[in-house]
Amino acid sequence: YDRLIAICWPLRYSTINTTPRMLLIIAGIWSLVILLEIFPVIFAARLPYCSSREVQSCCCEHGPVYKLPCTPISYNRQLATAKTLTALLGPLTFIIFTYVIVVVAVTRIASISQRWKAFHTCLTHLLLVLLYYMPVILAYILGNLRLVQNVDLFTATLTVSVTLPPMLNPIIY
Secondary structure (H helix, E strand, C coil): CHHHHHHHCHHHHHHHCCHHHHHHHHHHHHHHHHHHHHHHHHHHHCCCCCCCCCCCCCCCCHHHHHCCCCCCCHHHHHHHHHHHHHHHHHHHHHHHHHHHHHHHHHHCCCCHHHHHHHHHHHHHHHHHHHHHHHHHHHHHHHHHCCCCCCHHHHHHHHHHHHHHHHHHHHHHC
C-alpha cells in the first residue's frame, strides 16, 4: 500500500497517508486478525480431548491441535483451512494487485533511471514478501497433502519463515 501511494501519487502521499488513516488501517487489520483467530480457538476449546494434549508444533497451530480430539473434526479442519487460506492469500492477493498497478504506473515513466529507482524501491519489499510467503505456502501445501511426514521439518520451516524476514528487514532496507 505504501509503495502504491508513493509511486502512483507521490505529490499527494502526505495527504493520503495521514495519521488518522494509518491508525484506521492498523485498527482494521488488528480487528481482522483477532476475528480470524478467535473462532478456531473457541471451536478447539469445545472439543473433547481423550488422549494426549501435547501439541506437536512449536506454536499452537490449528492443524496439530485438531489432530488431538477423539471426535470427528471435519468441520473444524474446514474452518482452519478457510482461515489459513484467508490469512495467507488475502494479503498476498492485495500485494500482487498493488504491484501490478505500480508496474503499470512505472512503465509510463519516461526516464529509464527513474523507472529503475522505482523498481529498486519495490524489489526489496518483494524480496521480503517472497522470503515470507514461499516457505509458509510450501509448508502449508506439503502439510495438507501429507507429503511431509516429519513434524520437526514442518515446524522448522514455519519457524524460519516467521523469523527470517523480520530479521532481514533492517539489512534489506
